[in-house]
Every structure is written in C-alpha cells, then in structure tokens.
Amino acid sequence: MSRIHVTTTINGDSTEFLCEADETLLDVLRDDLELTGSKEGCSSGDCGACSVIVDGRLVCSCLMLGAEAEGRTIDTIEGIAKGDQLHPLQQKFLEMAALQCGICTPGILVAAKNLLERNPDPSEEEVRYWLAGNLCRCTGYDKIIRAVLETAADMRGAA
Numbered sequence: 001m002s003r004i005h006v007t008t009t010i011n012g013d014s015t016e017f018l019c020e021a022d023e024t025l026l027d028v029l030r031d032d033l034e035l036t037g038s039k040e041g042c043s044s045g046d047c048g049a050c051s052v053i054v055d056g057r058l059v060c061s062c063l064m065l066g067a068e069a070e071g072r073t074i075d076t077i078e079g080i081a082k083g084d085q086l087h088p089l090q091q092k093f094l095e096m097a098a099l100q101c102g103i104c105t106p107g108i109l110v111a112a113k114n115l116l117e118r119n120p121d122p123s124e125e126e127v128r129y130w131l132a133g134n135l136c137r138c139t140g141y142d143k144i145i146r147a148v149l150e151t152a153a154d155m156r157g158a159a
C-alpha cells in the first residue's frame, strides 16, 4: 500500500510526513516524528494520555488518523514549554506535586492548557468535568485539580 504524504503544522513548525492509511496520529507522532510525550494508555479513547490539540480542539490522537492531520495545526506536550521556560501549568504541577508518572501527566497538561485558553476562570466543577477524560490511577485527582485552579488564578493575576 502506498503511503500518504501529509503536510501539517506541529508545535508551530511546518511538518511533512508519510504514513499508512490506517496509522493513527499518535503512532505518527511517537514512531515517525519522535514526539514521544504523547502516551499510549488504552488506544481506545478512554484514558486521555494521548491528548493533543488540533485546530484548537482537544483530541485523543489515538482516535485520529495521521492522514487526517493534513492542513491542520497540532499542538503536543512538547510545544507547551517555551525553551527553558516551563508553562505555568507545568511549573505549578511541579510545585504542588500534582503528578507521579509520565504516562497520564502529559495528557492532563495538554487538556488543562486547552481549558484555560477557553476559560481562564473555570470553577472546580468545570475543571473536574473538563479533565474527566484524563485518567490517573495513582495520585488521586485532588492535587491536579488544585494545581489547575491555582494556575488559572496566577495567570489571571499576571494578565
């Protein structure tokens, strides 16, 4: 089967790749583009570990084909920090110990960033609802929710 040529923008960089017709965006990111921050937890849209932002919308990259990236703008966990400057969410997660492992955390950060771009002042209920698609088996969610709420408050204060 001939491979499909795709032109897209990933983390601000114009990117081209070849993929199989049935290859997921997650596999393209991890296996072809060496962007391994997006994780494969379930491959069925249930865990959120593979979360990326496509044209501003939160997407499970395990449920999207690589070929569907044609012409799209994709942001992954690798693009969240700016050089050595961590995103405020990343900094707050460190300060508040809102993480234990590297499997769920990238997806949670990507999802939380997308939330704060849409809603800079979310309620606790809205944060919990937004992150309901991101599963963590080990921390409990409380520190994660607190970190997102505190980041939102800090970012509003800095605006």
Ligand code: FES
Pocket: 039, 040, 041, 042, 043, 044, 045, 046, 047, 048, 049, 050, 051, 060, 061, 062, 063
């Ligand atoms: S790996 Fe995509 S939602 Fe779990």
Ligand code: FES
Pocket: 099, 100, 101, 102, 103, 104, 105, 135, 136, 137, 138, 139
């Ligand atoms: S910190 Fe990753 S699964 Fe909980």
